[in-house]
Amino acid sequence: MTRAHPAAPEDDPPATLSPTPLALARMFVGVALSGIGGGLPAHTRRALTTRGWMTDEDFAETFTLAQLTPGPNAVNLAAMVGARLGGRAGAAASTVGVLTPGLLAMLAVSAVTLGLPGGLPPTLQSALHGAACAALAVLLTAALPVVRVGWGVRGGPVVTVLAFLALGVWRLDLLPVLLVLVGAGLLLHRPRGGGQP
Amino acid sequence: MTGDPVNLLEMLLAFARLGLISFGGTNVAEIERALVLQHGWIDARTLANGFALGQLMPGPNMLAVTHYGYAAAGLPGALAATLGFYGPTALLSAVAILVWQRHSAHPWVGAFRNALLPFGGGVILAGALVLARTSVTSWPAALLAGVAFLLLWRTRVNSALVVLGAAAVGAWLGL
Numbered sequence: 233m234t235r236a237h238p239a240a241p242e243d244d245p246p247a248t249l250s251p252t253p254l255a256l257a258r259m260f261v262g263v264a265l266s267g268i269g270g271g272l273p274a275h276t277r278r279a280l281t282t283r284g285w286m287t288d289e290d291f292a293e294t295f296t297l298a299q300l301t302p303g304p305n306a307v308n309l310a311a312m313v314g315a316r317l318g319g320r321a322g323a324a325a326s327t328v329g330v331l332t333p334g335l336l337a338m339l340a341v342s343a344v345t346l347g348l349p350g351g352l353p354p355t356l357q358s359a360l361h362g363a364a365c366a367a368l369a370v371l372l373t374a375a376l377p378v379v380r381v382g383w384g385v386r387g388g389p390v391v392t393v394l395a396f397l398a399l400g401v402w403r404l405d406l407l408p409v410l411l412v413l414v415g416a417g418l419l420l421h422r423p424r425g426g427g428q429p
Numbered sequence: 430m431t432g433d434p435v436n437l438l439e440m441l442l443a444f445a446r447l448g449l450i451s452f453g454g455t456n457v458a459e460i461e462r463a464l465v466l467q468h469g470w471i472d473a474r475t476l477a478n479g480f481a482l483g484q485l486m487p488g489p490n491m492l493a494v495t496h497y498g499y500a501a502a503g504l505p506g507a508l509a510a511t512l513g514f515y516g517p518t519a520l521l522s523a524v525a526i527l528v529w530q531r532h533s534a535h536p537w538v539g540a541f542r543n544a545l546l547p548f549g550g551g552v553i554l555a556g557a558l559v560l561a562r563t564s565v566t567s568w569p570a571a572l573l574a575g576v577a578f579l580l581l582w583r584t585r586v587n588s589a590l591v592v593l594g595a596a597a598v599g600a601w602l603g604l
Binding site for chain 2: 294298299302303308312315327335337339342343345355363365368370381382385387413418
Protein backbone atom coordinates (compact mmCIF):
# COMPACT_ATOMS: atom_id res chain seq x y z
CA MET A 233 0.00 0.00 0.00
CA THR A 234 2.89 2.41 -0.32
CA ARG A 235 2.01 5.26 -2.54
CA ALA A 236 4.68 6.79 -4.69
CA HIS A 237 4.75 10.47 -3.95
CA PRO A 238 4.94 12.74 -6.92
CA ALA A 239 7.77 15.21 -7.11
CA ALA A 240 5.43 18.11 -6.60
CA PRO A 241 5.12 19.35 -3.01
CA GLU A 242 2.01 17.81 -1.52
CA ASP A 243 0.65 20.50 0.65
CA ASP A 244 -0.05 23.25 -1.78
CA PRO A 245 -3.40 22.61 -3.36
CA PRO A 246 -2.40 21.43 -6.80
CA ALA A 247 -2.95 23.81 -9.69
CA THR A 248 -6.40 22.28 -9.58
CA LEU A 249 -6.31 19.04 -11.46
CA SER A 250 -9.86 19.42 -12.64
CA PRO A 251 -10.11 17.95 -16.11
CA THR A 252 -12.51 19.39 -18.65
CA PRO A 253 -15.69 17.48 -19.45
CA LEU A 254 -14.26 16.70 -22.87
CA ALA A 255 -11.13 15.19 -21.33
CA LEU A 256 -13.29 13.10 -18.98
CA ALA A 257 -15.45 11.88 -21.85
CA ARG A 258 -12.37 10.94 -23.84
CA MET A 259 -10.85 9.10 -20.88
CA PHE A 260 -14.02 7.06 -20.32
CA VAL A 261 -14.35 6.15 -24.00
CA GLY A 262 -10.87 4.69 -23.63
CA VAL A 263 -11.83 2.91 -20.42
CA ALA A 264 -14.87 1.37 -22.11
CA LEU A 265 -12.83 0.21 -25.10
CA SER A 266 -10.22 -1.48 -22.92
CA GLY A 267 -12.96 -2.98 -20.78
CA ILE A 268 -14.23 -5.59 -23.22
CA GLY A 269 -14.88 -8.59 -21.02
CA GLY A 270 -15.20 -6.62 -17.81
CA GLY A 271 -12.79 -5.17 -15.33
CA LEU A 272 -14.01 -1.63 -15.91
CA PRO A 273 -13.26 -0.43 -12.37
CA ALA A 274 -9.65 -1.57 -12.72
CA HIS A 275 -9.29 0.26 -16.01
CA THR A 276 -10.92 3.35 -14.51
CA ARG A 277 -8.50 3.32 -11.61
CA ARG A 278 -5.48 2.98 -13.85
CA ALA A 279 -6.62 5.76 -16.18
CA LEU A 280 -7.26 8.11 -13.25
CA THR A 281 -4.06 7.52 -11.34
CA THR A 282 -1.78 7.69 -14.39
CA ARG A 283 -3.29 11.09 -15.20
CA GLY A 284 -2.92 12.18 -11.58
CA TRP A 285 -6.61 13.10 -11.40
CA MET A 286 -7.41 11.03 -8.32
CA THR A 287 -5.49 9.34 -5.51
CA ASP A 288 -5.90 5.65 -4.69
CA GLU A 289 -7.67 6.59 -1.47
CA ASP A 290 -10.20 8.79 -3.24
CA PHE A 291 -10.73 6.10 -5.81
CA ALA A 292 -11.36 3.38 -3.21
CA GLU A 293 -13.97 5.52 -1.49
CA THR A 294 -15.71 6.36 -4.76
CA PHE A 295 -15.62 2.73 -5.85
CA THR A 296 -17.20 1.49 -2.61
CA LEU A 297 -19.98 4.00 -2.91
CA ALA A 298 -20.59 3.02 -6.54
CA GLN A 299 -21.12 -0.56 -5.29
CA LEU A 300 -23.74 0.64 -2.86
CA THR A 301 -25.85 2.81 -5.13
CA PRO A 302 -28.48 1.05 -7.19
CA GLY A 303 -27.82 0.44 -10.83
CA PRO A 304 -24.99 -0.71 -13.06
CA ASN A 305 -21.78 -0.27 -11.06
CA ALA A 306 -19.40 0.66 -13.85
CA VAL A 307 -21.66 3.46 -15.08
CA ASN A 308 -22.33 4.69 -11.54
CA LEU A 309 -18.59 4.79 -10.99
CA ALA A 310 -18.13 6.90 -14.12
CA ALA A 311 -20.88 9.30 -13.02
CA MET A 312 -19.33 9.63 -9.56
CA VAL A 313 -15.79 10.16 -10.81
CA GLY A 314 -17.12 12.74 -13.25
CA ALA A 315 -19.10 14.52 -10.54
CA ARG A 316 -16.11 14.65 -8.21
CA LEU A 317 -13.72 15.93 -10.85
CA GLY A 318 -15.94 18.05 -13.04
CA GLY A 319 -19.29 18.73 -11.39
CA ARG A 320 -22.52 18.30 -13.32
CA ALA A 321 -20.98 18.61 -16.77
CA GLY A 322 -18.23 16.20 -15.76
CA ALA A 323 -20.76 13.62 -14.56
CA ALA A 324 -22.76 13.86 -17.78
CA ALA A 325 -19.67 13.70 -19.99
CA SER A 326 -18.25 10.68 -18.15
CA THR A 327 -21.53 8.77 -18.29
CA VAL A 328 -21.95 9.39 -22.01
CA GLY A 329 -18.30 8.52 -22.60
CA VAL A 330 -18.39 5.16 -20.86
CA LEU A 331 -21.63 4.15 -22.62
CA THR A 332 -21.02 5.31 -26.19
CA PRO A 333 -18.67 2.64 -27.62
CA GLY A 334 -20.74 -0.25 -26.34
CA LEU A 335 -24.02 1.38 -27.30
CA LEU A 336 -22.91 1.78 -30.91
CA ALA A 337 -21.51 -1.75 -31.04
CA MET A 338 -24.63 -3.25 -29.46
CA LEU A 339 -26.94 -1.36 -31.84
CA ALA A 340 -25.02 -2.71 -34.82
CA VAL A 341 -25.01 -6.28 -33.51
CA SER A 342 -28.70 -6.11 -32.56
CA ALA A 343 -29.67 -4.78 -35.97
CA VAL A 344 -27.87 -7.70 -37.63
CA THR A 345 -28.88 -10.55 -35.33
CA LEU A 346 -32.48 -9.50 -34.76
CA GLY A 347 -33.06 -8.33 -38.34
CA LEU A 348 -32.42 -11.68 -40.00
CA PRO A 349 -35.53 -13.03 -41.69
CA GLY A 350 -36.50 -16.37 -40.21
CA GLY A 351 -34.38 -15.83 -37.13
CA LEU A 352 -30.75 -16.70 -36.52
CA PRO A 353 -29.00 -19.35 -38.62
CA PRO A 354 -28.54 -22.51 -36.52
CA THR A 355 -24.75 -22.18 -36.29
CA LEU A 356 -25.01 -18.64 -34.96
CA GLN A 357 -27.70 -19.67 -32.48
CA SER A 358 -25.44 -22.51 -31.28
CA ALA A 359 -22.55 -20.08 -30.92
CA LEU A 360 -24.70 -17.71 -28.89
CA HIS A 361 -25.85 -20.61 -26.73
CA GLY A 362 -22.20 -21.44 -26.02
CA ALA A 363 -21.46 -17.80 -25.29
CA ALA A 364 -24.45 -17.68 -22.93
CA CYS A 365 -22.99 -20.58 -20.92
CA ALA A 366 -19.75 -18.63 -20.53
CA ALA A 367 -21.65 -15.44 -19.72
CA LEU A 368 -23.32 -17.34 -16.88
CA ALA A 369 -19.85 -18.24 -15.64
CA VAL A 370 -18.83 -14.56 -15.84
CA LEU A 371 -21.85 -13.66 -13.72
CA LEU A 372 -20.95 -16.33 -11.16
CA THR A 373 -17.36 -15.12 -10.81
CA ALA A 374 -18.67 -11.59 -10.35
CA ALA A 375 -21.09 -12.94 -7.72
CA LEU A 376 -18.41 -14.66 -5.63
CA PRO A 377 -16.80 -11.57 -4.06
CA VAL A 378 -20.20 -9.93 -3.51
CA VAL A 379 -21.57 -13.03 -1.78
CA ARG A 380 -18.41 -13.43 0.28
CA VAL A 381 -18.57 -9.87 1.60
CA GLY A 382 -22.29 -10.13 2.38
CA TRP A 383 -21.79 -13.52 4.03
CA GLY A 384 -19.39 -11.99 6.55
CA VAL A 385 -21.93 -9.46 7.81
CA ARG A 386 -23.92 -10.42 10.93
CA GLY A 387 -27.10 -12.18 9.73
CA GLY A 388 -25.74 -12.03 6.20
CA PRO A 389 -26.03 -15.71 5.20
CA VAL A 390 -29.73 -15.77 6.14
CA VAL A 391 -30.45 -12.61 4.15
CA THR A 392 -28.48 -13.83 1.12
CA VAL A 393 -30.23 -17.22 1.03
CA LEU A 394 -33.67 -15.67 1.56
CA ALA A 395 -33.08 -13.11 -1.20
CA PHE A 396 -31.92 -15.89 -3.54
CA LEU A 397 -34.98 -18.04 -2.81
CA ALA A 398 -37.47 -15.16 -2.98
CA LEU A 399 -36.17 -13.71 -6.25
CA GLY A 400 -34.69 -16.72 -8.06
CA VAL A 401 -36.90 -19.62 -7.01
CA TRP A 402 -40.21 -18.09 -5.96
CA ARG A 403 -39.91 -15.19 -8.43
CA LEU A 404 -41.38 -12.61 -6.08
CA ASP A 405 -41.49 -8.92 -6.90
CA LEU A 406 -38.22 -7.27 -5.92
CA LEU A 407 -39.47 -4.19 -4.10
CA PRO A 408 -41.36 -5.92 -1.26
CA VAL A 409 -38.49 -8.39 -0.84
CA LEU A 410 -36.05 -5.50 -0.71
CA LEU A 411 -38.13 -3.64 1.85
CA VAL A 412 -38.47 -6.67 4.15
CA LEU A 413 -34.88 -7.93 3.95
CA VAL A 414 -33.09 -4.60 3.95
CA GLY A 415 -35.48 -3.40 6.65
CA ALA A 416 -34.57 -6.43 8.76
CA GLY A 417 -30.90 -5.76 8.10
CA LEU A 418 -31.26 -2.14 9.19
CA LEU A 419 -32.94 -3.26 12.43
CA LEU A 420 -30.20 -5.78 13.07
CA HIS A 421 -27.44 -3.26 12.44
CA ARG A 422 -29.08 -0.15 13.80
CA PRO A 423 -26.61 2.19 15.43
CA ARG A 424 -26.80 1.95 19.21
CA GLY A 425 -26.26 5.02 21.31
CA GLY A 426 -24.15 3.51 24.06
CA GLY A 427 -24.02 0.36 26.24
CA GLN A 428 -23.60 -2.87 24.31
CA PRO A 429 -20.73 -3.07 21.85
CA MET B 430 -42.44 -9.27 -31.34
CA THR B 431 -45.56 -8.43 -33.29
CA GLY B 432 -48.80 -7.44 -31.65
CA ASP B 433 -49.45 -4.07 -30.05
CA PRO B 434 -46.90 -1.36 -30.70
CA VAL B 435 -44.81 -0.88 -27.61
CA ASN B 436 -45.39 2.37 -25.76
CA LEU B 437 -41.96 3.98 -25.59
CA LEU B 438 -42.70 5.97 -22.45
CA GLU B 439 -43.88 2.81 -20.71
CA MET B 440 -40.68 1.13 -21.82
CA LEU B 441 -38.52 4.02 -20.61
CA LEU B 442 -40.16 3.87 -17.20
CA ALA B 443 -39.89 0.08 -16.98
CA PHE B 444 -36.16 0.21 -17.70
CA ALA B 445 -35.67 3.12 -15.30
CA ARG B 446 -37.27 0.99 -12.60
CA LEU B 447 -35.01 -1.96 -13.49
CA GLY B 448 -31.91 0.22 -13.31
CA LEU B 449 -32.86 1.72 -9.98
CA ILE B 450 -33.50 -1.65 -8.34
CA SER B 451 -30.40 -3.41 -9.70
CA PHE B 452 -28.49 -3.49 -6.43
CA GLY B 453 -25.10 -5.07 -6.74
CA GLY B 454 -24.90 -4.35 -10.42
CA THR B 455 -26.88 -7.02 -12.21
CA ASN B 456 -30.42 -8.06 -11.57
CA VAL B 457 -31.19 -10.59 -14.28
CA ALA B 458 -33.96 -12.23 -12.26
CA GLU B 459 -36.01 -9.06 -12.08
CA ILE B 460 -35.24 -8.13 -15.69
CA GLU B 461 -36.65 -11.49 -16.81
CA ARG B 462 -39.68 -11.13 -14.56
CA ALA B 463 -40.48 -7.69 -15.94
CA LEU B 464 -39.57 -8.02 -19.62
CA VAL B 465 -40.43 -11.65 -20.33
CA LEU B 466 -43.11 -12.64 -17.84
CA GLN B 467 -44.89 -9.37 -17.18
CA HIS B 468 -44.67 -7.30 -20.40
CA GLY B 469 -43.84 -10.04 -22.90
CA TRP B 470 -41.54 -7.66 -24.78
CA ILE B 471 -38.87 -10.32 -25.33
CA ASP B 472 -38.62 -14.09 -24.87
CA ALA B 473 -36.26 -16.08 -22.66
CA ARG B 474 -34.00 -16.91 -25.62
CA THR B 475 -33.55 -13.22 -26.44
CA LEU B 476 -32.79 -12.56 -22.77
CA ALA B 477 -29.97 -15.12 -22.73
CA ASN B 478 -28.64 -14.11 -26.17
CA GLY B 479 -28.58 -10.44 -25.21
CA PHE B 480 -26.82 -11.16 -21.95
CA ALA B 481 -24.15 -13.15 -23.80
CA LEU B 482 -23.71 -10.41 -26.43
CA GLY B 483 -23.37 -7.88 -23.64
CA GLN B 484 -20.27 -9.70 -22.39
CA LEU B 485 -18.61 -9.07 -25.74
CA MET B 486 -19.33 -5.35 -25.95
CA PRO B 487 -16.89 -2.69 -24.89
CA GLY B 488 -17.97 -1.08 -21.65
CA PRO B 489 -20.54 -2.06 -19.05
CA ASN B 490 -21.87 -5.55 -19.66
CA MET B 491 -25.49 -4.66 -18.97
CA LEU B 492 -25.61 -3.13 -22.44
CA ALA B 493 -27.82 -6.17 -22.90
CA VAL B 494 -30.65 -3.75 -22.12
CA THR B 495 -29.95 -2.02 -25.45
CA HIS B 496 -30.45 -5.37 -27.17
CA TYR B 497 -33.70 -6.00 -25.30
CA GLY B 498 -35.04 -2.57 -26.25
CA TYR B 499 -34.09 -3.18 -29.86
CA ALA B 500 -35.78 -6.58 -29.88
CA ALA B 501 -38.97 -5.06 -28.48
CA ALA B 502 -39.24 -1.86 -30.51
CA GLY B 503 -36.30 -1.30 -32.88
CA LEU B 504 -33.98 1.68 -32.64
CA PRO B 505 -36.34 3.91 -30.62
CA GLY B 506 -36.82 1.03 -28.19
CA ALA B 507 -33.07 0.51 -27.88
CA LEU B 508 -32.52 4.18 -27.08
CA ALA B 509 -35.44 4.33 -24.64
CA ALA B 510 -34.17 1.22 -22.83
CA THR B 511 -30.59 2.50 -22.61
CA LEU B 512 -31.56 5.99 -21.50
CA GLY B 513 -34.06 4.66 -18.97
CA PHE B 514 -31.72 2.04 -17.53
CA TYR B 515 -28.61 4.19 -17.15
CA GLY B 516 -29.86 7.77 -16.91
CA PRO B 517 -31.58 7.89 -13.51
CA THR B 518 -28.98 5.75 -11.72
CA ALA B 519 -26.12 7.86 -13.10
CA LEU B 520 -27.89 10.99 -11.90
CA LEU B 521 -28.53 9.45 -8.50
CA SER B 522 -24.89 8.38 -8.23
CA ALA B 523 -23.59 11.85 -9.03
CA VAL B 524 -25.83 13.33 -6.34
CA ALA B 525 -24.93 10.57 -3.87
CA ILE B 526 -21.18 11.14 -4.09
CA LEU B 527 -21.62 14.81 -3.32
CA VAL B 528 -23.90 14.10 -0.33
CA TRP B 529 -21.59 11.29 0.81
CA GLN B 530 -18.57 13.55 0.94
CA ARG B 531 -20.46 15.56 3.55
CA HIS B 532 -22.03 12.74 5.67
CA SER B 533 -19.79 9.65 5.45
CA ALA B 534 -19.31 9.48 9.23
CA HIS B 535 -23.02 9.05 10.00
CA PRO B 536 -23.70 5.70 11.78
CA TRP B 537 -26.80 4.91 9.71
CA VAL B 538 -24.65 4.91 6.58
CA GLY B 539 -22.76 1.90 7.97
CA ALA B 540 -25.99 0.18 9.01
CA PHE B 541 -27.40 0.63 5.52
CA ARG B 542 -24.23 -0.82 4.01
CA ASN B 543 -24.46 -3.90 6.26
CA ALA B 544 -28.12 -4.37 5.37
CA LEU B 545 -27.58 -4.00 1.65
CA LEU B 546 -24.48 -6.15 1.05
CA PRO B 547 -25.97 -9.60 1.84
CA PHE B 548 -29.11 -8.69 -0.07
CA GLY B 549 -26.96 -7.84 -3.11
CA GLY B 550 -25.37 -11.31 -2.93
CA GLY B 551 -28.77 -13.01 -3.05
CA VAL B 552 -29.86 -10.83 -5.96
CA ILE B 553 -26.87 -11.83 -8.09
CA LEU B 554 -27.28 -15.53 -7.29
CA ALA B 555 -30.96 -15.35 -8.25
CA GLY B 556 -29.96 -13.84 -11.58
CA ALA B 557 -27.50 -16.66 -12.19
CA LEU B 558 -30.25 -19.22 -11.56
CA VAL B 559 -32.57 -17.51 -14.04
CA LEU B 560 -29.89 -17.44 -16.75
CA ALA B 561 -28.91 -21.03 -16.04
CA ARG B 562 -32.48 -22.20 -16.67
CA THR B 563 -32.25 -20.93 -20.27
CA SER B 564 -28.59 -21.64 -20.99
CA VAL B 565 -27.76 -24.89 -19.22
CA THR B 566 -30.16 -27.13 -21.10
CA SER B 567 -27.91 -30.14 -21.66
CA TRP B 568 -24.86 -31.91 -20.23
CA PRO B 569 -22.48 -30.40 -22.80
CA ALA B 570 -23.80 -26.94 -21.96
CA ALA B 571 -23.33 -27.58 -18.23
CA LEU B 572 -19.80 -28.83 -18.87
CA LEU B 573 -19.03 -25.74 -20.98
CA ALA B 574 -20.31 -23.43 -18.25
CA GLY B 575 -18.26 -25.31 -15.65
CA VAL B 576 -15.04 -25.13 -17.67
CA ALA B 577 -15.62 -21.42 -18.37
CA PHE B 578 -16.16 -20.82 -14.66
CA LEU B 579 -12.93 -22.61 -13.71
CA LEU B 580 -10.96 -20.68 -16.34
CA LEU B 581 -12.32 -17.34 -15.15
CA TRP B 582 -11.94 -18.16 -11.48
CA ARG B 583 -8.52 -19.76 -11.54
CA THR B 584 -6.68 -17.93 -14.32
CA ARG B 585 -6.31 -14.33 -15.39
CA VAL B 586 -7.51 -14.89 -18.93
CA ASN B 587 -9.69 -12.09 -20.35
CA SER B 588 -13.36 -12.92 -19.96
CA ALA B 589 -14.23 -11.75 -23.48
CA LEU B 590 -11.83 -14.42 -24.78
CA VAL B 591 -13.56 -17.07 -22.66
CA VAL B 592 -16.97 -16.01 -24.01
CA LEU B 593 -15.69 -16.04 -27.61
CA GLY B 594 -14.09 -19.43 -27.06
CA ALA B 595 -17.34 -20.79 -25.66
CA ALA B 596 -19.15 -19.41 -28.69
CA ALA B 597 -16.77 -21.31 -30.95
CA VAL B 598 -17.26 -24.50 -28.93
CA GLY B 599 -21.03 -23.99 -29.01
CA ALA B 600 -21.04 -23.60 -32.79
CA TRP B 601 -18.80 -26.64 -33.18
CA LEU B 602 -20.96 -28.85 -30.92
CA GLY B 603 -24.20 -27.51 -32.38
CA LEU B 604 -25.50 -26.72 -28.89
